[in-house]
Amino acid sequence: MKIASRTARPSAAFFLAAALTIIWSGAAWGKSTPIDDSGTQALEPALSLRWQSPRPSRSGGDNLMVGTTTIRVRVNVLPWIRRSGRIYLVLPAQPPGPVSASWVTQGRFMPGQVRSGNRVLVYAGPITTPFMEDVFKFQFSVDGNLVQRAFPLTYRFEMDEG
Amino acid sequence: MSGSAAAYTLTLAPASPKTLYLQVGVGSFTANYNAGGQPGNNTTVNKVSATVAASAVGNGTPQAMSTDSTAAKSFLDGYAYCSVPGQLYIGGFYRTAGGTTAAAQVTATVPTALTNATGDTIPFSKIQWTSSGNGDSGAEPFPAGTFVNGGVQNVGAMASNTWNESCWTFSYLNNTVPPAGTFTGVVRYTMSSP
Numbered sequence: 462m463k464i465a466s467r468t469a470r471p472s473a474a475f476f477l478a479a480a481l482t483i484i485w486s487g488a489a490w491g492k493s494t495p496i497d498d499s500g501t502q503a504l505e506p507a508l509s510l511r512w513q514s515p516r517p518s519r520s521g522g523d524n525l526m527v528g529t530t531t532i533r534v535r536v537n538v539l540p541w542i543r544r545s546g547r548i549y550l551v552l553p554a555q556p557p558g559p560v561s562a563s564w565v566t567q568g569r570f571m572p573g574q575v576r577s578g579n580r581v582l583v584y585a586g587p588i589t590t591p592f593m594e595d596v597f598k599f600q601f602s603v604d605g606n607l608v609q610r611a612f613p614l615t616y617r618f619e620m621d622e623g
Numbered sequence: 624m625s626g627s628a629a630a631y632t633l634t635l636a637p638a639s640p641k642t643l644y645l646q647v648g649v650g651s652f653t654a655n656y657n658a659g660g661q662p663g664n665n666t667t668v669n670k671v672s673a674t675v676a677a678s679a680v681g682n683g684t685p686q687a688m689s690t691d692s693t694a695a696k697s698f699l700d701g702y703a704y705c706s707v708p709g710q711l712y713i714g715g716f717y718r719t720a721g722g723t724t725a726a727a728q729v730t731a732t733v734p735t736a737l738t739n740a741t742g743d744t745i746p747f748s749k750i751q752w753t754s755s756g757n758g759d760s761g762a763e764p765f766p767a768g769t770f771v772n773g774g775v776q777n778v779g780a781m782a783s784n785t786w787n788e789s790c791w792t793f794s795y796l797n798n799t800v801p802p803a804g805t806f807t808g809v810v811r812y813t814m815s816s817p
Contacts, residue, residue: 495629498631499629503633507634508633508634509638510635510636510638511638512642512718517716518786519785523784524784526637526720532633534631601633603635605637605720605721605722606721606722606784607722608720609722611634611637612635613632613633613634613635614633614634615630615633616633617629617631
């Protein structure tokens with residue numbers, strides 16, 4: 462009886478521990494929280510799209526328009542201070558259609574690229590200050606056939622805590 | 624805690640998206656497309672001419688015309704598209720954003736007649752052209768035709784965001800007997816976008 466009792470107890474403890482681990486992971490990594498970036502400022506007044514290639518091809522199809530702009534990004538990460546987190550740049554799918562963005566930074570955040578409808582990691586690590594700042598030099602590209610007129614393009618940052 | 628979460632919104636605006644380039648005869652590019660060339664302005668007016676021997680005047684045999692244009696290669700990629708001096712290059716593109724489906728039109732403004740120094744005339748309709756291009760198949764964007772006797776006539780169209788080009792081979796119909804002399808006239812080509 463003693464031997465049987467000793468083997469039963471560790472088994473119950475194992476399953477309990479495993480269940481708790483799964484629940485903890487889901488709560489921490491499954492939640493993405495938009496980050497307040499109201500301190501962000503554009504360093505250039507407008508973003509003008511120009512043909513990537515001034516001339517089309519015989520068969521058409523070379524219709525990419527590109528534009529660059531510089532933005533001083535300032536995100537408020539106070540809610541996550543003294544914790545670790547992963548910050549993503551999110552470019553939602555939006556009219557007039559697929560848009561690609563690429564950027565370089567001054568080092569606080571990571572350079573990268575993303576296509577609308579996706580997000581990409583720009584920071585992973587400890588949050589040590591209430592605000593994080595960097596200068597992003599963006600290049601956006603879009604099919605010129607989709608661009609009838611000026612259009613708004615929205616992106617955001619979000620935090621995965623962990 | 625932070626204030627309200629936000630998203631940043633930019634405004635992307637097409638800048639000078641519409642570009643037209645038409646080249647009849649010689650043209651100007653800083654380099655071929657493949658090398659990142661840019662179009663330029665070229666004010667040269669090329670000549671297409673034929674000299675009819677006295678014994679052949681008015682015999683009904685079309686006389687091939689030749690050009691002083693040296694434009695044989697396409698500025699798109701340097702491809703040897705036309706054969707000079709027998710052919711005159713015509714080509715270009717219409718660049719516009721927004722997926723415009725209407726084509727840009729190319730027209731010729733034609734005088735009533737070619738004239739000589741004493742005022743004699745040959746109707747412009749005595750000049751016609753065929754259209755082709757090395758390696759081409761299918762319809763030409765600038766098809767064969769015959770000049771009108773004065774007026775504006777359509778000589779081709781360019782779909783947006785494509786490169787269009789043809790090589791024209793001109794001939795004088797030579798089915799009338801005009802007075803002797805050198806007859807000249809200037810045709811002006813114009814490209815108009817929607």
